[in-house]
Amino acid sequence: MTDGARHIPEATVSRLPVYLRSLAELLDEKVTTVSSERLAEMAGVNAAKVRKDLSYLGSYGTRGVGYEVEYLAFQMSRELGLTHDWPVAIVGAGNLGQALANYGGFTERGFPVACLIDADVDKVGSRIHGVQVHHPDDLPHLVEELGISIGIIATPAVAAQGVADQLVAAGIKSILNFAPTVITVPEGAFLRKVDLALELQVLSFYQEHRAPDPV
Amino acid sequence: MTDGARHIPEATVSRLPVYLRSLAELLDEKVTTVSSERLAEMAGVNAAKVRKDLSYLGSYGTRGVGYEVEYLAFQMSRELGLTHDWPVAIVGAGNLGQALANYGGFTERGFPVACLIDADVDKVGSRIHGVQVHHPDDLPHLVEELGISIGIIATPAVAAQGVADQLVAAGIKSILNFAPTVITVPEGAFLRKVDLALELQVLSFYQEHRAPDPV
DNA sequence: ACGCCCTCGTGCACGAGTTCACAAAGCACC
DNA sequence: GGTGCTTTGTGAACTCGTGCACGAGGGCGT
Numbered sequence: 001m002t003d004g005a006r007h008i009p010e011a012t013v014s015r016l017p018v019y020l021r022s023l024a025e026l027l028d029e030k031v032t033t034v035s036s037e038r039l040a041e042m043a044g045v046n047a048a049k050v051r052k053d054l055s056y057l058g059s060y061g062t063r064g065v066g067y068e069v070e071y072l073a074f075q076m077s078r079e080l081g082l083t084h085d086w087p088v089a090i091v092g093a094g095n096l097g098q099a100l101a102n103y104g105g106f107t108e109r110g111f112p113v114a115c116l117i118d119a120d121v122d123k124v125g126s127r128i129h130g131v132q133v134h135h136p137d138d139l140p141h142l143v144e145e146l147g148i149s150i151g152i153i154a155t156p157a158v159a160a161q162g163v164a165d166q167l168v169a170a171g172i173k174s175i176l177n178f179a180p181t182v183i184t185v186p187e188g189a190f191l192r193k194v195d196l197a198l199e200l201q202v203l204s205f206y207q208e209h210r211a212p213d214p215v
Numbered sequence: 216m217t218d219g220a221r222h223i224p225e226a227t228v229s230r231l232p233v234y235l236r237s238l239a240e241l242l243d244e245k246v247t248t249v250s251s252e253r254l255a256e257m258a259g260v261n262a263a264k265v266r267k268d269l270s271y272l273g274s275y276g277t278r279g280v281g282y283e284v285e286y287l288a289f290q291m292s293r294e295l296g297l298t299h300d301w302p303v304a305i306v307g308a309g310n311l312g313q314a315l316a317n318y319g320g321f322t323e324r325g326f327p328v329a330c331l332i333d334a335d336v337d338k339v340g341s342r343i344h345g346v347q348v349h350h351p352d353d354l355p356h357l358v359e360e361l362g363i364s365i366g367i368i369a370t371p372a373v374a375a376q377g378v379a380d381q382l383v384a385a386g387i388k389s390i391l392n393f394a395p396t397v398i399t400v401p402e403g404a405f406l407r408k409v410d411l412a413l414e415l416q417v418l419s420f421y422q423e424h425r426a427p428d429p430v
Numbered sequence: 431a432c433g434c435c436c437t438c439g440t441g442c443a444c445g446a447g448t449t450c451a452c453a454a455a456g457c458a459c460c
Numbered sequence: 461g462g463t464g465c466t467t468t469g470t471g472a473a474c475t476c477g478t479g480c481a482c483g484a485g486g487g488c489g490t
Contacts, residue, residue: 009447011447011448013417013420014413014417016416017410017413017416018397018410021395021396035467035468046448046449047467048448048451049448051468051470052448052449052469052470055468055469055470059469061469062456062457062468063454063456063468064467064468065456065466065467066466066467066468079420080420081420081422086415096314096318096320098314099310099311099313099317100411103310103311103314104310105311105395105411106411106412106415108412109416111419149422150418174419175418176414180320182233182237182257182259190418190422192414192417192418194409194411194414195232196315196318196321197320197321197323197324198233199407200301200303200321201231201235201297201324202228202407203365203389203391203407204296204297204325204326205231205296206228207301207364207365207389207405208296209296225476225477226476226477226478250437251438261478264479266438266440267440267477267478269438270438270439270440276438276439277437277485277487278439278484278485278486279435279436279438279486280437280486280487281436281438
């Protein structure tokens with residue numbers, strides 16, 4: 001029953017942030033205790049899954065009562081590594097990059113945008129929404145200086161792989177890719193992707209298929 | 216062996232757009248034929264999976280040769296419902312909504328942004344990046360007029376569920392939710408979500424866990 | 431026309447994730 | 461202190477997706 005032995009399934013990891021958000025809501029409402037059933041409803045999943053997911057973190061519930069909201073939120077934050085901020089660098093100061101830099105949701109949740117990176121010398125040195133724009137060559141320095149550990153790729157597709165390589169070379173292990181292309185990173189680095197058009201195409205598929213206009 | 220009988224797994228559906236993008240690249244390079252192995256490499260998956268995925272669409276390959284790029288791309292587009300454009304409405308003309316409206320990637324892939332929706336009367340009637348801003352009450356009219364069938368929610372979390380209800384009421388069956396909250400839609404409507412902060416939190420988890428700085 | 435070689439299509443075994451169902455365990459009330 | 465109610469934690473069955481391995485089938489060279 002050592003602390004580090006348990007392996008948390010990836011599917012569970014993806015749900016933890018959703019639970020955490022629900023717990024934050026409950027905290028706002030001064031609710032002190034929550035059942036798996038209520039939490040399941042808020043997170044849009046079923047109660048058994050909530051219990052199993054939470055059991056991976058440890059036995060933090062009380063039978064007959066439920067989970068203590070504040071304590072569970074703390075444990076979950078700890079598990080997710082959210083007890084401190086994670087400064088991020090956004091690479092690509094185009095449409096999407098600027099928008100993401102301006103999007104408050106990152107900072108709000110502990111991921112302050114520490115800098116923008118762009119190869120365009122006209123942009124380097126300027127400030128966009130209060131964020132300084134740097135040249136890719138400065139990456140190793142910036143990682144050191146600003147403590148950046150997560151890189152967000154918001155470049156055109158053709159540049160994405162190159163940028164990923166630069167990020168990894170600069171010591172960044174976690175990458176979130178918004179460019180609509182497949183990129184690879186070496187063993188030991190973590191990669192997640194957000195493909196905006198893909199989501200629409202999937203919707204298009206289901207709309208085209210399962211909904212042949214039922215008169 | 217009727218055409219509509221087969222049920223395509225969701226995991227496969229999510230990969231089709233990736234294959235399609237790879238095929239588009241190959242078309243650009245004037246490549247006429249591609250093997251499952253090559254396609255797998257481009258899409259970042261393994262060859263057996265490619266073959267299985269494609270087999271759900273039908274037997275479009277030729278043994279000993281591979282798949283004809285153009286024909287396969289056409290069949291896949293048809294399957295995904297991408298033979299025609301899908302005008303989308305973006306609800307929420309704040310930071311994120313404006314950014315998405317300005318993001319060229321949607322239009323480029325067949326999802327033109329037909330209008331923006333915002334409840335703020337100061338914004339209604341104006342144009343943002345060339346896109347007209349309308350009031351939510353106009354939704355039913357807009358759906359009719361512009362042929363909108365997909366709604367994108369880019370509002371703050373608190374407004375998201377209400378907006379989803381309005382979209383569904385206006386006859387929109389497909390919704391892409393960017394608001395960081397869980398929303399539900401009635402049976403028969405399709406919902407997908409993109410949770411930006413969640414992705415970072417997942418990265419945070421893995422960085423915190425599997426990478427305890429190996430000296 | 432024949433046989434070799436290449437690549438698709440797919441049956442099967444395996445693994446991951448989900449759901450059910452129930453025993454264990456704590457609280458409250460008598 | 462005991463009894464009953466409630467809710468957790470989890471073993472076990474089941475579903476879904478993956479990956480291997482191989483048979484089927486088509487092209488190409490001779």
